[in-house]
Amino acid sequence: MGTSLRSIPSPSFAMTGGGKIFSLLTFIFSLFTPSARAQDSLRFFSFDEFQELVLTNHPVARQAALLPEIARAELLEVRGLFDPKFVAYFDRKGFKGIDYYNRFDTYLRVPTWFGADLKAGYEQNTGGRLLAEESPRLAYAGLTMPLAQNLLIDARRATLRQARLAQGLAEAERLGLLNKVLLDAAKTYWDWYLSDQQAQLAEEGFQLADQRYRAVAQRTKIGDLAAVDSIEARITRQDRLVQAQQAELERQNARLVLSNFLWSASGDPLELPSGSRPGPMAFRTVADSTLQRLLTQARSRHPDLLKVDFKLRQLSVEERFRRNQLLPQFNVNFNFLNEPKVLQDNVIGNAFLVNNHKFGAEFILPLFLRKERGKLQQVRFKQTQILLDQRLIRREIGTDVQTAFNEIQNLAQQLATQEGIVRDQDQLTRAERRKFEMGESSLFLVNARESKFLELRYKLESIKAKYEKALAGLAFAAGGRV
CATH class of the missing domain: 1.20.1600.10 (Outer membrane efflux proteins (OEP))
Incomplete structure (x- = not known):
């Protein structure tokens, strides 16, 4: 009532x-x-x-x-896709009394509006069975950058x-x-x-x-x-x-x-x-x-x-993103490296020297692009509708x-x-x-x-x-x- x-x-x-x-x-x-x-x-x-x-x-x-x-x-x-993330992990192995490794890595990843991801961190590794490329202590800072696909627009910017x-x-x-x-x-x-x-x-x-x-x-x-x-x-x-x-x-x-x-x-x-x-x-x-x-x-x-x-405007953004997906993936990453003990000796001269770095590149090109072309056609049909x-x-x-x-x-x-x-x-x-x-x-x-x-x-x-x-x-x- x-x-x-x-x-x-x-x-x-x-x-x-x-x-x-x-x-x-x-x-x-x-x-x-x-x-x-x-x-x-x-x-x-x-x-x-x-x-x-x-x-x-x-x-x-x-x-x-x-x-x-x-x-x-x-x-x-959606803006959370651009939130910086702090990550830390620890990995240890011991077997039959042997200390194989203790790996600790912590880093900060910062997504940017221009497509690159900035990353800075510190790792510490101990143990008797470490890999040759693993350093006891290592500080690093660098970025990952797309140079073809995802350069002008990517999934998070489109979203x-x-x-x-x-x-x-x-x-x-x-x-x-x-x-x-x-x-x-x-x-x-x-x-x-x-x-x-x-x-x-x-x-x-x-x-x-x-x-x-x-x-x-x-x-x-x-x-x-x-x-x-x-x-x-x-x-x-x-x-x-x-x-x-x-x-x-x-x-x-x-x-x-x-x-x-x-x-x-x-x-x-x-x-x-x-x-x-x-x-x-x-x-x-x-x-x-x-x-x-x-x-x-x-x-x-x-x-x-x-x-x-x-x-229509949302589909226009989607169409632009799908066209960008037709480009090959070509991503590069570069990191400056430095061991903390070097910083103690000569901070200005030795920290993050050019020869203390890690560089990589990745190239991926689907031969038929059927998935990408199919997605693009769907968007264009929706636009027509x-x-x-x-x-x-x-x-x-x-x-x-x-x-x-x-x-x-x-x-x-x-x-x-x-x-x-x-x-x-x-x-x-x-x-x-x-x-x-x-x-x-x-x-x-x-x-x-x-x-x-x-x-x-x-x-x-x-x-x-x-x-x-x-x-x-x-x-x-x-x-x-x-």
């Missing part, structure tokens, strides 16, 4: 920065105050307040906020660049998740708004029918109207009572569905109280010039396109934006037309009531005019809700808020 939202204050979320956060915290705090729980008056919960609460506390929004953190943690892990690009990919995924949850939340809010308007209209219709039934019943008693008129008025009253009860049920269920999006800062589910109401609708128009701006925004900022772009996907996504996004924009323009026209129809029907209904009061009309016509008036008003509110949903759909199609 969730915590009940007992107060819906009205902070302004038009502000930014600390003011917005303070207002939101004040709003959340007010949900749990005892005085707020004691209030029974109507509470208005605006769409902006609802949206801000979803962005701040909804589990999906919190999960989305973790994606960049995970990407940063992965980048930290690091891809991890950096993954930061942007994670941010795009975060935006995509937020946009999706905001779209679902907006649709749910305006469903609640429509159910609330329907319940109000049904209650209004019932009250009108109840008042008319009482008036008709009174006139029937004095013989001013026939008994059948009283029966008809009672049937209308009961029918509208059923409609009001059904509308109230739908409003309660819509309120419960909306509560699925409401969470506290501590992660506890919240529920709207029964007396809460949607805030007044602030009608927002969309100018014709907005379409081009939204199309431009979608091409540059839509999360789906951003994700594809970062994937992503490029085709990018074109498709760009086309679909443009179509979605255009479709959503057309729907908004059409709904705006419907809204203006429907408002005129409601005004005209209101005049007809009022006129029919006056005629009935003067005995020039029937109860059937009054009920018909009134029912049609309520129906048209509900249709007007339905168009308003569709318009707001279409605005949310346009924002989602464009990859952000309108």
Whole structure:
């Protein structure tokens, strides 16, 4: 059972920065105050307040906020490939009373950004069966350097660049998740708004029918109207009572569905109280010039396109690395050597002399390069796939934006037309009531005019809700808020 939202204050979320956060915290705090729980008056919960609460506390929004953190943690892990390493090992062999060897080696290895590995260390060897090239004590310092394959790019540098690009990919995924949850939340809010308007209209219709039934019943008693008129008025009253009860049920269920999006800062589910109401609708128009701006925004900022772009850039790094793997391996290593006792005699003249060194080279060339060529082809095929996907996504996004924009323009026209129809029907209904009061009309016509008036008003509110949903759909199609 969730915590009940007992107060819906009205902070302004038009502000930014600390003011917005303070207002939101004040709003959340007010949900749990005892005085707020004691209030029974109507509470208005605006769409902006609802949206801000979803962005701040909804589990999906919190999960989305973790994606960049995970990407940063992965980048930290990849940077570990360049961490210096201190290594020490000891190896001893003794057999049948013979001390064969005692080998001790300790060194520091430092990977570098230009591909070489620096290494410096000290070894000490004792025993009766040492190899000829093993010195009792030896200090060394040098490097291993690739001169062909892995010179310009290697696995660790490629992995690091891809991890950096993954930061942007994670941010795009975060935006995509937020946009999706905001779209679902907006649709749910305006469903609640429509159910609330329907319940109000049904209650209004019932009250009108109840008042008319009482008036008709009174006139029937004095013989001013026939008994059948009283029966008809009672049937209308009961029918509208059923409609009001059904509308109230739908409003309660819509309120419960909306509560699925409401969470506290501590992660506890919240529920709207029964007396809460949607805030007044602030009608927002969309100018014709907005379409081009939204199309431009979608091409540059839509999360789906951003994700594809970062994937292409990651594959570009992979493709460069795979091309480099076609080169032969040619690695050289060089170490300066020195025995510590020489340092004691003449530090400047004898330490790490040129003739005290160790040098080596390695050359490897696979004759067919089938493994390397296969890897490169796979990467290029993936690039082609992503490029085709990018074109498709760009086309679909443009179509979605255009479709959503057309729907908004059409709904705006419907809204203006429907408002005129409601005004005209209101005049007809009022006129029919006056005629009935003067005995020039029937109860059937009054009920018909009134029912049609309520129906048209509900249709007007339905168009308003569709318009707001279409605005949310346009924002989602464009990859952000309108």
